[in-house]
Amino acid sequence: MSRPPAEPTARTGLRELKKQRTRRAIRRAAYRLFGEQGYDATRVDQIAEAAEVSTSTVFRYFPTKEDIVLTDEDDPVLEAALRARPAGEPPLTALREALRETVRTVYASPEWVAEVEQRMRLVRSVPAVRARLDESMAATGDLLAEVLAARTGRSPDELELRVFIGATLGALREVLMHWVARGLRDDLMSLLDRAMDVLEHDLAD
Amino acid sequence: MSRPPAEPTARTGLRELKKQRTRRAIRRAAYRLFGEQGYDATRVDQIAEAAEVSTSTVFRYFPTKEDIVLTDEDDPVLEAALRARPAGEPPLTALREALRETVRTVYASPEWVAEVEQRMRLVRSVPAVRARLDESMAATGDLLAEVLAARTGRSPDELELRVFIGATLGALREVLMHWVARGLRDDLMSLLDRAMDVLEHDLAD
């Protein structure tokens, strides 16, 4: 896994480091203020001030206020997990296992868990954030379509494939909503399993 | 089906009539301007002016600009169709038939078709409108949960039930997106059938 010298990810040292720091500082400040005063009552200026950057900088890092909440570093994990599934495996099994793997990965990092939980609480309470989540899930759908289409040699636009993905993501959405509605107390993996069982067996209940 | 005299829907004559007229005028003006200049380039002031009302009035009728596009009169149709299904019928069949019935109803009215098509075009091109559609589909999900829970004597919050609904609506969303992506040329009913077949058979393809 040696990297070529000119990676597009880690360009030049100090600059990139500071950027990541700023990004984190903004997120941290935002989460703190959201927790203290609520999402709507927190102005972007306040977040900027708390993070010790200018308002313009906040918008340079996050295109919208909702994006401060939803950064979505899970997509690459899901994609990698799905690509790692054996070629012969039926799509639903592959997707199910990839989702399980993603949950496992997230749970392996305590701070990641904390972040996800904070995020989900905002998803529940703030409609705008929820809307943004749906949008990002749609993007995830496009991504999954690409990967699954490549696996089976079909077109990523084929209706049957998209329906399959749409149904699965719709189910996943309900899992997340159910989870957060009950105060994140349930075991996410179990909820996911129950949901995927519904999809696998027969949807006719 | 005779109605009690004091319906909350049609309160008093002239007032209500004018309201409906204003509502329509705003929508008509908005659709026209959106078509001519695009959604983003159309300011709410312009819509107000074209509809010959004040800007405040526009916001009194529609809480957001996106809501001018999405009014969703289909929900009651869907609900009625679902309630009309025989009690013994398995949920997926009932929901499938209810959806078919809804599509049929919409297609029975040419102007309704025109409206839906215009709406869908904006859903495709404007992210904000699409987000609003997702939100309204979530609300539809809550509605369906109530009705289906009542049918089977279960709780509307039960995960399995919500997953079932979420998956179906996810599939429906893909149908709509597929339909609009191909310029609304396909037969919507056929697309719906193909999608429901995917859900019914096995999602494993």
Place this chain on the structure above:
DNA sequence: TGACTTTTGGGAGTCACTATCAATTCACGG
């Protein structure tokens, strides 16, 4: 017709977000 209620218009204000430009900070070869 006249009192009462609902709806409307207009104005002032808030806040997320954009565009722009000068100042600062970092990268890197000499």
Place this chain on the structure above:
DNA sequence: CCGTGAATTGATAGTGACTCCCAAAAGTCA
């Protein structure tokens, strides 16, 4: 270690959706 070029930042001035508020207008009903 220094100077030049590139990336990043901050400040400022917008824009436009949306809210609040109040006085004028219109509809309702006795």
